[in-house]
């Protein structure tokens with residue numbers, strides 16, 4: 001399955017602390033402004049928030065609906081990665097930076113930080 005084509009990534013740099021002038025590489029995923037698009041389903045909150053800490057994703061187990069925005073914010077002091085191999089995403093997240101990921105295909109996806117052993121999680125996309 002080519003589920004990597006079914007992901008939308010929005011990168012929003014937040015100027016918190018020291019941010020260097022390196023331009024963001026959007027990588028293989030599509031970079032776009034998120035439209036105000038209604039998400040089908042009965043979710044009360046249309047945004048899932050995940051804290052990227054030193055060194056853990058909180059929560060480690062994430063559940064979202066297809067098309068629902070998942071916002072990762074680096075609340076730590078170190079750079080981490082938001083890596084979802086099955087969705088073709090491998091993005092470095094500097095302290096204070098935010099990335100919003102939308103996965104459209106149902107399934108269970110491994111979440112990993114490639115910089116730190118044992119820093120991982122799991123995303124379940126289910127309607």
Ligand SMILES: [Cu+2]
Nearest residue numbers: 080113116119
């Ligand atoms: Cu990490």
